[in-house]
Structures are given as C-alpha cells and as structure tokens.
Amino acid sequence: xxxxxxxxxxxxxxxxxxxxxxxxxxxxxxxxxxxxxxxxxxxxxxxxxxxxxxxxxxxxxxxxxxxxxxxxxxxxxxxxxxxxxxxxxxxxxxxxxxxxxxxxxxxxxxxxxxxxxxxxxxxxxxxxxxxxxxxxxxxxxxxxxxxxxxxxxxxxxxxxxxxxxxxxxxxxxxxxxxxxxxxxxxxxxxxxxxxxxxxxxxxxxxxxxxxxxxxxxxxxxxxxxxxxxxxxxxxxxxxxxxxxxxxxxxxxxxxxxxxxxxxxxxxxxxxxxxxxxxxxxxxxxxxxxxxxxxxxxxxxxxxxxxxxxxxxxxxxxxxxxxxxxxxxxxxxxxxxxxxxxxxxxxxxxxxxxx
Numbered sequence: 001x002x003x004x005x006x007x008x009x010x011x012x013x014x015x016x017x018x019x020x021x022x023x024x025x026x027x028x029x030x031x032x033x034x035x036x037x038x039x040x041x042x043x044x045x046x047x048x049x050x051x052x053x054x055x056x057x058x059x060x061x062x063x064x065x066x067x068x069x070x071x072x073x074x075x076x077x078x079x080x081x082x083x084x085x086x087x088x089x090x091x092x093x094x095x096x097x098x099x100x101x102x103x104x105x106x107x108x109x110x111x112x113x114x115x116x117x118x119x120x121x122x123x124x125x126x127x128x129x130x131x132x133x134x135x136x137x138x139x140x141x142x143x144x145x146x147x148x149x150x151x152x153x154x155x156x157x158x159x160x161x162x163x164x165x166x167x168x169x170x171x172x173x174x175x176x177x178x179x180x181x182x183x184x185x186x187x188x189x190x191x192x193x194x195x196x197x198x199x200x201x202x203x204x205x206x207x208x209x210x211x212x213x214x215x216x217x218x219x220x221x222x223x224x225x226x227x228x229x230x231x232x233x234x235x236x237x238x239x240x241x242x243x244x245x246x247x248x249x250x251x252x253x254x255x256x257x258x259x260x261x262x263x264x265x266x267x268x269x270x271x272x273x274x275x276x277x278x279x280x281x282x283x284x285x286x287x288x289x290x291x292x293x294x295x296x297x298x299x300x301x302x303x304x305x306x307x308x309x310x311x312x313x314x315x316x317x318x319x320x321x322x323x324x325x326x327x328x329x330x331x332x333x334x335x336x337x338x339x340x341x342x343x344x345x346x347x348x349x350x351x352x353x354x
Contacts, residue, residue, distance in 0.1 A: 037105040039081055039082055040082035040104065041078070041079040042079070042102075043110070044076050044109065045109075045110070046071060047113040048115045050073060050074055054093060055067070056089065057304075058089070059164075059198075060164075061198070062082075066304060066305065084104065085101070085103045086102045086103075087099055094117070098120065103125060107124055108124030108125060108128055110122050118135065118139045119139075134162065147174075155185070155188060159193060164189070167182055167185055167202075173317060173318045174318045175318055175320040175321075176318065179317065182206055186203045205312065218236055218330075220313070221310055221313035224300065225299065226277065226301045235272065235274050238327055238328055239272060240267075240272070241272040242344070243276075243325075244321070245322075246278065246319070247277060248279050253319050253320050255337060256337045257294060259340070260275075260340070261294060261297065270348060274300070275300070276301075276310055276311050276316065277299055278306060280304070281303070321334055322335060324340070324347075326347055326350075331343070331347070
C-alpha cells in the first residue's frame with residue numbers, strides 16, 4: 001500500500017533539513033507499521049483452498065475458547081489483543097496441527113499448498129521459523145525418528161516455546177504417552193525457564209498423570225454427556241471399567257471404541273465404558289456415534305479438543321490413551337487395542353459371572 005506524507009511548505013523554512021528528514025523518516029516508519037504494539041496478527045495464503053475453515057486454540061490460556069478462522073479466496077486474517085508471548089495451535093480440516101508463536105506487535109504469515117501441508121512455511125518470528133525448520137527436517141522420517149528429533153530439539157533449545165509444543169505432541173498427547181520422559185524434559189526446560197507459568201502448570205499435570213499408574217484409585221471427574229446430562233466417575237461403577245478417548249478424525253481411536261463396545265456387550269454388563277470425544281465439531285462426533293452405535297455408553301463431549309477439562313481430570317494424556325479399572329483401582333493404562341482386549345479377557349476370567 002502506498003503511503004503519502006504531506007508536509008506544509010512553511011515547515012521547510014522553519015526546520016533545518018536534517019530535522020525535517022528525521023521527522024519524515026519517523027512518519028513513514030509509523031505509517032508502514034502493520035500491527036499495533038499491543039496486538040498480534042496472523043495472516044495466510046493457501047493454494048488449492050479457495051474457501052474453508054479451521055480451528056485455533058491456545059494450550060497456555062492465551063485464548064480462552066476455540067476460535068474458527070474462515071478462508072475466503074485462499075486467504076485469511078486473524079488478529080487479536082496480545083500483551084505477552086503465547087502459543088496458538090491451528091487445527092486444519094485434516095486435523096493436522098500447526099503451532100503459531102505469538103508476541104505483542106508481531107505479524108506472522110503462513111504460506112502453504114493445501115494439497116501439500118507438510119511443506120507449509122510460517123514466517124514472522126524466530127520461533128515460528130524454528131518450527132518450520134523442524135517440520136521440514138522431519139517430514140520424511142518415521143514416527144520413532146521424529147520423536148527422537150523432538151527430544152533432541154528440546155534438549156538443545158530448552159528456552160524455546162517450540163519445545164513446549166513438541167513436548168505435548170510427542171510425549172503427552174501421543175497415542176501411547178511417555179509421561180516419565182515428558183517429566184524429565186519438562187525439568188530440563190524449567191531449569192532455564194523457572195518463571196514460565198505454563199511450564200510449571202504442565203509439570204504439575206505430569207505429576208498427576210504419572211500418579212494415575214497401576215494401583216491408583218479412580219479420580220473424580222465430570223463433564224457434559226452426549227445427548228444431555230452429566231458423566232462422572234460414578235458411571236464407571238465398582239467393577240471392570242475402561243475410560244478412553246477418541247475422535248472422528250483418528251481411525252485407530254474409533255477402532256478401539258468398536259472393539260470395546262463389542263467386548264462390553266458380550267460381557268453381559270460386567271464391563272462399564274466411558275469415553276471422551278475430542279472433536280470440536282458436534283456433527284462430526286454425532287456421525288461416529290450413530291454409525292458405530294456408541295450411544296449405549298456414556299460419552300463426554302464439550303468441543304474443546306485436548307483442552308477438555310474432563311479429559312485432563314481423568315488423567316488421560318493422548319488420543320488413544322485408556323485406563324482400565326478393576327473395582328475402582330487402576331490395573332492398566334495406555335494399552336493398544338489388542339492388549340486392551342486381552343486385559344479385559346483376563347479380568348473377566350478373574351471375575352466370572354455369578
């Protein structure tokens with residue numbers, strides 16, 4: 001955008017030329033500034049996506065709810081007040097996630113081809129460019145190798161907020177969480193960020209998650225029930241029970257729900273199930289519930305993805321995470337679908353029908 005600066009001719013006779021040039025330079029600098037010092041702006045351009053929408057949330061409380069960003073003509077803009085450094089997480093239509101690191105007065109720009117999202121470029125701050133470099137470096141690696149690179153990054157950059165995102169994604173919200181490794185890496189980060197409130201809270205949450213190990217008692221929790229009402233720990237009963245998480249965009253978690261439903265039905269009521277749907281869209285949740293007949297068992301849905309309070313209260317950490325109870329005590333957690341079926345068979349054998 002062209003900027004015109006008009007200066008009265010009389011000013012040239014009043015001010016020396018060097019002062020005039022200083023004023024002119026300052027005026028042009030202020031006019032060119034695109035973002036106010038107390039705001040943050042995110043803009044983007046997508047090829048092969050003329051219209052669409054995606055979600056954005058903040059795991060560190062910068063945004064208290066989930067916002068929807070709409071793409072029109074392949075472009076979007078998202079701007080909001082900003083008085084501190086913070087992390088936002090974009091959830092795209094294919095449910096891949098991209099962290100955005102915000103700061104007061106900064107503007108970040110996304111350029112991507114919707115058909116090749118792994119090649120996305122995010123520019124605007126050092127942390128966003130670090131994340132772009134990490135994503136490109138690991139684009140062709142296997143999941144175990146990506147996790148190893150994430151650990152190396154956190155150790156090498158303990159002060160970077162990128163490390164917080166990698167810690168959550170690969171060690172806490174993974175299909176099989178690794179809470180011990182997450183706690184170790186969080187401690188390393190806290191040594192160089194002792195006043196980071198989000199990191200302090202995360203460390204406390206990790207302590208609770210690690211405490212939900214075998215032998216622990218059922219935790220108190222409550223959440224809005226799909227179809228109306230409230231789900232609490234009482235829905236697990238005092239018998240064999242499983243609490244788990246799933247979403248419409250994760251096939252493995254849906255398959256786990258199908259297998260759990262079959263096992264519970266075959267048990268004749270001896271297995272109780274409670275699940276948490278991590279979708280943001282109620283219609284997406286509804287489609288899976290109706291298709292797989294999951295409504296026979298209590299489902300928590302609040303549309304808050306991984307930021308669901310109930311999800312945190314239960315001690316679940318990842319998409320396919322699960323906790324198995326036997327008469328109110330944890331007997332296993334984080335099992336694969338096959339391991340879960342075997343464990344339930346073992347418990348059913350231990351408590352035969354009367």
